[in-house]
Amino acid sequence: MECQECHLRPATLHFTKIVNGDKMEYHLCDQCAKEKGDVMAGSGSFSIHHLLSGLLNFEQHVGENHHHNHSVLKCPKCGLTYPEFVEIGKFGCDECYKAFHDKLDPVFRKVHSGNTMHTGKIPKRAGKNMNMKRKVSTLKETLQKLIEDEEFEKAAEIRDEIRALENGRNDE
């Protein structure tokens, strides 16, 4: 099929545009697609989306043997099912992360170089207790090390600090 714009090069981009309910089909070559204002260069939605979808599909095939007898996973908050998530490659709401939790580790590992846990910023309100929890867990590690090194005086200080933090949480 030739490009409908320049009639010279073969069409490589095929898409349907819906404007106010009117459906229009476009067949363009790369160059004309770029030149044509309404197809944005670099929108890139095709590649990343399809790559991701393929990746998620792969996970599903691997797991297929197991979930013949399971019902389809569905998010209780927004109603998105796991197969739908795989198809569009996007979560529907924050609860989806809990609903599909068991299947997500391999996905995240692939996308984020093996990582599945957040170690960055914690929001002040939404993560009110988490900042403290993280602090306590670092202190506990320090405590463990001090005990191993038989630095008992310092260890006692750290222990008190941990207690103070934990009591503070219970007061809230």
Add this chain to the structure above:
Amino acid sequence: MSLQKFIDQAISPWMQSEGPDADIVLSSRIRLARNLTDFAFPVNASKDQREKAFHYIKERLEKEAYHSMGQFEWINMDGLEPIEKEVLVEKHLISPNLIQYSNHAAVLINENESVSIMVNEEDHLRIQCLFPGFQLNEALTLSNGIDDWLEEKFNYAFHETRGYLTSCPTNVGTGLRASVMVHLPALMLTQRMNRIAPAINQFGLVVRGIYGEGSEALGNVFQISNQMTLGKSEEDIVEDLRGVVMQLIQQEKAARRDLLDMSKIQLEDRIYRSYGVLAYSRIIHSKEAATCLSDVRLGIDLGLIKGVSRSILNELMVLTQPGFLQHYFKEALSPDERDIKRATLIRERLNLEDFQKPTD
């Protein structure tokens, strides 16, 4: 409208100052993706839910100011002409996606256009901070401040182990995308970029052309950004990118020196020819324009071209895109017509400069 006035409107005020390492790094950008726990994410939300989230956010942000940034302007996407939307994309203030989802979508932009917050794009909120030159840490600090300010108003979707929850699994965790726009003409001319780009990928960073498609980088301008968002702190993500970009700057500088040492006459020839094309051509394709602009900018950086301001590359790369051309000439243009108008605009723009003829 005079060209100067048009440029003043078209080029974001933040772009008009120069940042550190401005001879190579054109701009630094931080983007944070955030969602609200009270609503379904915009992509899959029903029309009704989208609308509710939209009004909820609008109520809390429309007339707000963030510290010294001044008041944000709330711009409804529904109320814009297609060409106005395109201009916002070409200024990198909104993503092409926001046009696709423009139903109940908006963008908040501060006065000097260095901060934009997209509402109801793929995520409920997308904070973007742009700085001139190499200023990733500054951009991260500002983004964090705006993020904290927003969190006072909204209940963020956040999970203890997964971090900030985003619509796309590729953004989960920090929701952070850090990127720099770099001009690397000497690494391209010496063909060293072929070896460097794959090495950069190995650090979990992505290299791509900004204005071209795929691997082709129009005007030798590349964007380097982080790929992974989960499992590393924001500071580490930015630091890793910063380290690689610092290496790139050194490599580009070395390549520029080598070109001057070993093939100065060829380099001069190339740069002056390109200047000639820009100054005198009557029809110019976007690709040729980008190549020549890159050459001229290199000439300015190396002191071979005098009297022409550095910002000409960034400016004309933006201005000669289809949306801006049609905006300036106030008519829909076919690709052939655009090539003619593009040449006109470039000539007019160069006329505003005080090009000093080389003495020899």
